[in-house]
Amino acid sequence: QVQLxxxxxxVVQPGESLRLSCAASGFTFSxxxxxxxxxxxxxxxxxxxxxxxxxxxxxxxxxxKGRFTVSRDNSKNTLYLQMNSLxxxxxxxxxCAREGQVVGSYLDYWGQGTVVNVSS
Amino acid sequence: xxxxxxxxxxxxxxxxxxxxTCSSSTGAVxxxxxxxxFQQKPGQAPKALIYxxxxxxxxxxxxxxxxxxxxxxxxxxxxxxxxxxAVYYCLLYYSAAYWVFGGGTKLTVL
Numbered sequence: 001q002v003q004l005x006x007x008x009x010x011v012v013q014p015g016e017s018l019r020l021s022c023a024a025s026g027f028t029f030s031x032x033x034x035x036x037x038x039x040x041x042x043x044x045x046x047x048x049x050x051x052x053x054x055x056x057x058x059x060x061x062x063x064x065k066g067r068f069t070v071s072r073d074n075s076k077n078t079l080y081l082q083m084n085s086l087x088x089x090x091x092x093x094x095x096c097a098r099e100g101q102v103v104g105s106y107l108d109y110w111g112q113g114t115v116v117n118v119s120s
Numbered sequence: 121x122x123x124x125x126x127x128x129x130x131x132x133x134x135x136x137x138x139x140x141t142c143s144s145s146t147g148a149v150x151x152x153x154x155x156x157x158f159q160q161k162p163g164q165a166p167k168a169l170i171y172x173x174x175x176x177x178x179x180x181x182x183x184x185x186x187x188x189x190x191x192x193x194x195x196x197x198x199x200x201x202x203x204x205x206a207v208y209y210c211l212l213y214y215s216a217a218y219w220v221f222g223g224g225t226k227l228t229v230l
Contacts, residue, residue: 035219037166045158045166045209047219059217062121095165104154104213106171113165 002026002109004096009114016086020114022079022096030054030074033099035107036081038092038116048094049081052103063089086118122146124212126222131230132200140225141192142210148191149212155193156211157186159204160224166209170195197227205229 008020022034036048049060049070058070069082079096093113100106123145132138142155149155157170168177170186173193183201187194193210210222 037221044207044224045160045211045221047211047221050218057217061218097166100171104216106154106156106168106177107158107211107219108168108171108177110165110167 002098004098004109004111006094006096006111006114009094009116011117011119012086013120014087014118016118017082017084018086018116020081020083020094020096020116022081022111024077024079024096024098027098029072029077031101033103034070034072034079035097035099036070036079037095037097037107037110038090039095039113040089040092043092046092050099051079053101083116086116088118090116091118092116121218122212122214122220124210124220124222126208126210126225128223129226129228131228132197134200134202134229136200137196137198138200138227139189140195140197140208140210140227141189142194142212142222143192144212146214149188149193151188153193153212153214155186155188157184157193157195158209158211159206160209161206169208200229202229 003025005023035050051070095113097107098109158166160166174186207224
């Protein structure tokens with residue numbers, strides 16, 4: 001069965017960096033786009049970034065452009081999110097979600113999330 | 121980037137029918153935005169319900185359906201069950217590049 005397991009969250013100070021990971025299993029990882037979605041405490045879902053199945057294209061929401069970098073290692077079935085220059089407003093649960101094999105079709109499977117807390 | 125708008129809250133009686141909508145700041149929502157719908161219950165990850173406007177995932181109950189209504193994406197729940205109480209999010213795809221979530225609709229079954 002499809003499984004997505006996020007890790008790497010924690011408590012950091014403003015301006016610091018953190019790298020999140022999402023370990024995938026139960027499907028052919030290299031055939032699917034992958035997304036990061038976050039949810040601030042008590043707020044709605046916010047799409048953060050997408051990376052195509054082969055890593056050839058990456059897109060970000062405006063608020064993280066230039067600070068966050070999405071990447072993947074298809075040999076390790078793992079998705080990453082490098083987060084630099086973190087701000088208090090980046091505090092959220094970060095989910096990884098699988099996209100359909102056709103880009104822009106759907107997000108179907110989600111991980112349980114990892115918590116990032118940016119606080120001084 | 122675009123703004124996607126949903127009703128903040130709706131209330132429905134058990135066994136009733138309710139329609140949630142999703143609009144875009146860029147204009148009418150069409151099938152080209154590949155509307156997706158998700159359900160989220162407290163403390164849980166979102167669960168996918170509908171994609172490409174009206175296609176159900178294999179696990180989606182039959183009482184959930186998607187459509188386009190009056191320039192908006194719509195999610196209709198027919199024969200609402202108490203367990204359908206949750207927050208529902210729509211998701212739209214823009215410019216062959218990025219996704220935008222709506223703010224969510226809190227559905228109360230009362």
